[in-house]
Amino acid sequence: MSRVLTPELQAWAGTLARRIARKVPPAPSSRRRRLLVVHLDGVPNALLEEAVRTERMPFFSWLVRSGAYHFEDAFWGSPASTPFFQAGFLYGLEHPNLPAYTWFDRELGRKVQMNTPRDAFEIEQRLGRHSDASLLAGGGHTYFSLFNAGAHNRLCMSTLASLKVMARSLSSELEGLLIARTMSPWAYLRSFGAESCRAVKEIWRWARALGDWRHERAFLLSRLVLQRLGWSFVHTKTLVDMVRGVPAIYLVFGNYDEVSHRRGPRSQQALAELHRVDAYLAELYAMSRVVEHPYDVVFLTDHGHVGSLPFEQRQGRRLEDMLLRGAPVPLSADVERGLLDGRAREPSRAPRGAGTPVVIESGNFAHVYLTREHVPLEALELLAHHREVLARATRHPDIGMVALRRGSSAVALVKGGAYGPKEIANAPLAEEFCRRAVADYLRELPHLRTAGDLVLFGEAVQPGTTVGFAWEFGSHGGLTRTETRSTVCWPSDGPVELSGLSHCVRLHQRLSEAYRA
Numbered sequence: 261m262s263r264v265l266t267p268e269l270q271a272w273a274g275t276l277a278r279r280i281a282r283k284v285p286p287a288p289s290s291r292r293r294r295l296l297v298v299h300l301d302g303v304p305n306a307l308l309e310e311a312v313r314t315e316r317m318p319f320f321s322w323l324v325r326s327g328a329y330h331f332e333d334a335f336w337g338s339p340a341s342t343p344f345f346q347a348g349f350l351y352g353l354e355h356p357n358l359p360a361y362t363w364f365d366r367e368l369g370r371k372v373q374m375n376t377p378r379d380a381f382e383i384e385q386r387l388g389r390h391s392d393a394s395l396l397a398g399g400g401h402t403y404f405s406l407f408n409a410g411a412h413n414r415l416c417m418s419t420l421a422s423l424k425v426m427a428r429s430l431s432s433e434l435e436g437l438l439i440a441r442t443m444s445p446w447a448y449l450r451s452f453g454a455e456s457c458r459a460v461k462e463i464w465r466w467a468r469a470l471g472d473w474r475h476e477r478a479f480l481l482s483r484l485v486l487q488r489l490g491w492s493f494v495h496t497k498t499l500v501d502m503v504r505g506v507p508a509i510y511l512v513f514g515n516y517d518e519v520s521h522r523r524g525p526r527s528q529q530a531l532a533e534l535h536r537v538d539a540y541l542a543e544l545y546a547m548s549r550v551v552e553h554p555y556d557v558v559f560l561t562d563h564g565h566v567g568s569l570p571f572e573q574r575q576g577r578r579l580e581d582m583l584l585r586g587a588p589v590p591l592s593a594d595v596e597r598g599l600l601d602g603r604a605r606e607p608s609r610a611p612r613g614a615g616t617p618v619v620i621e622s623g624n625f626a627h628v629y630l631t632r633e634h635v636p637l638e639a640l641e642l643l644a645h646h647r648e649v650l651a652r653a654t655r656h657p658d659i660g661m662v663a664l665r666r667g668s669s670a671v672a673l674v675k676g677g678a679y680g681p682k683e684i685a686n687a688p689l690a691e692e693f694c695r696r697a698v699a700d701y702l703r704e705l706p707h708l709r710t711a712g713d714l715v716l717f718g719e720a721v722q723p724g725t726t727v728g729f730a731w732e733f734g735s736h737g738g739l740t741r742t743e744t745r746s747t748v749c750w751p752s753d754g755p756v757e758l759s760g761l762s763h764c765v766r767l768h769q770r771l772s773e774a775y776r777a
Contacts, residue, residue, distance in 0.1 A: 264328050273546035280503040283439045289507040294555040295775040296509045302517030304564030305745045319542035331749045336764040338701035340563035340736055340743040343374050348764030350409035352393045359711035360622035364629045366710045377420035380406050384418040400508035403494035440500045459483045479522045487515045495540045505553045513537050520734035525565035559749040564742040568624050568728030568735035579729045580619035583652050591651040598678025599639040611645040624728040624735035627712030637713040639666040658727040660719035670705035692720030697744035
């Protein structure tokens with residue numbers, strides 16, 4: 261313990277643990293070992309490596325450099341988004357049919373967003389029908405995840421859908437909070453007031469310089485309520501949980517992710533969040549070592565953020581307008597041959613499905629639904645009835661790749677050619693793209709029934725930057741190296757080996773074997 265913890269931090273944790281233990285009852289558990297998973301949402305692997313090297317995150321850096329922890333790359337599968345990751349990690353679902361953070365859900369017949377409690381609840385119900393192996397079942401707790409996943413407490417996006425559920429759990433969520441506070445109320449209010457003033461000034465300067473105020477009110481609310489009050493609250497609750505001996509805890513720190521979307525992954529504000537969360541990590545680790553039943557703490561990221569240049573800012577129009585109402589352009593004969601793949605053209609018949617097409621800008625990728633049918637369109641139908649949309653998508657310089665279904669598999673259209681998973685190594689993709697991730701996505705697409713008929717990926721127009729279809733300056737969900745190269749960091753003396761992971765389901769399996777007994 262002395263390799264990482266200072267005597268001062270160790271003494272602080274011991275004193276706080278004894279104070280909490282006198283006021284809160286222990287949690288019943290029969291598990292032999294305790295687990296805390298700290299999820300650093302959206303932090304790129306390269307940025308964490310840099311933070312370790314430069315000590316921008318001094319505690320985390322010392323944890324790794326001391327040899328107390330292994331630090332390795334991980335690949336969780338595609339798409340590189342939080343819903344897909346959490347479905348695999350929490351439930352053990354390899355094909356959860358979650359194509360993005362925002363999409364048009366074919367089963368529900370409407371657009372869904374995972375930061376909407378009702379939508380998160382609907383999707384959670386669907387996931388629960390396909391899995392009974394949640395990592396948190398049996399008394400675990402989760403904080404700020406999308407899904408409850410059988411956790412005993414009620415602090416995640418899906419449970420916010422029911423005010424009755426939240427009201428019933430309020431007293432238990434507040435238990436031990438005042439005893440465990442690490443700052444006096446007056447000091448906290450002064451700090452919160454100063455932070456509020458800085459946030460208002462920064463947002464005013466940013467929006468005036470950009471000439472666009474969209475998202476800024478919501479971003480201010482997020483910074484003050486979620487990033488300052490919210491994560492301070494759940495950090496304190498996790499300290500209480502460890503003293504009580506809650507068997508498994510899953511804590512999501514999304515502050516970097518929130519800021520990166522609005523200001524960019526290497527902005528001053530985003531980097532400041534890494535330093536801020538490092539102090540939380542030090543306190544959590546210290547508590548994990550001094551409690552009666554010590555915790556194994558695993559740190560991980562679910563995806564990285566890549567810089568994003570909004571399509572609308574570059575082109576002066578939205579993606580939907582370009583795709584559905586743009587000037588006619590011819591479809592490349594090479595694209596047509598690649599989609600036919602030796603098959604005959606489909607006989608002339610009325611197009612399947614009806615309803616206005618839907619274009620969902622999901623970040624630096626977009627889902628295009630040309631019908632609202634439950635079954636997505638395949639290449640022959642697209643050629644027969646949607647040639648103009650195909651032509652505009654495949655010829656636009658800001659679109660680096662178009663993925664779609666061809667027969668029972670999927671292909672990527674890149675610069676006039678069609679490439680399946682086995683041929684993607686030869687595709688003329690920009691260097692920013694991860695070919696392993698592209699091949700994985702093409703294998704996954706037939707399982708993503710609620711994904712678009714076309715899935716568009718922004719071109720990599722600068723090093724570390726792609727075109728984004730949503731109005732944001734840091735994106736994820738695409739297939740660049742930065743987005744798909746994740747991190748897992750685990751104790752060297754722990755009971756489980758987490759190297760060489762090739763899917764989030766493998767992480768679920770290894771942790772379940774070690775900690776669910």
